[in-house]
Amino acid sequence: MQQRLLGIPTTAISDATGGHTNIDGSIKPLSNHFKIAGRALTVRLPDGENGAVLEAISKAQEGDVIVIDAKGNMNRAVAGDFVISLAKGLGVQGLVVNGVIRDIEAVRALNFPVFSLGTTVAAGFKNGGGTVGVPIAIGGVAIQPGDYIIGDMDGVVVVPNKDVEQVINAAEAKMQNDELRESEALSGGASSIRAYLDKVLAK
């Protein structure tokens, strides 16, 4: 499942799902080359806290994507280079958060896929609280633990676990159709572009 998903751009998944489970575009990759596809390990944090992120890292299975509801807090980091090194060291595939991280230079050097609202300088509070493995909603999308999270430079999409096979099939079919459309329209220069537009616009 994961290998097939890694070969599909988020745009094709969005076309297959109708875009209803696309996470808001304000949650962006720290680097453009990041590509993730894995199951969500969810975390719900009290505003400004980050203690439960360590619990999530300790519970993660290899290849999981840790998805954190940080309530959109822009002033307290859910993780920095140390916490991200722990996640990377245990085989976590990526981090998606409606909040911010810090230690950006060091995090970039780790080449670990982070999708976030941005960066800040302050660490999160460690007063406790937070829950791992519960339903959350970030960027306008509800996420259950175990749903599939796919991210790349276009954004992050969620595929409910029960729909994944069907969405993969539809997205792969869409990719094939896009390729056919592209070769029909673009293979013969201006004349094939005109022929393609005439055909579409005549409908």
Ligand SMILES: O=C([O-])CC(=O)C(=O)O
């Ligand atoms: O400890 C924290 O809360 C975040 C941090 O600075 C790190 O992970 O390096």
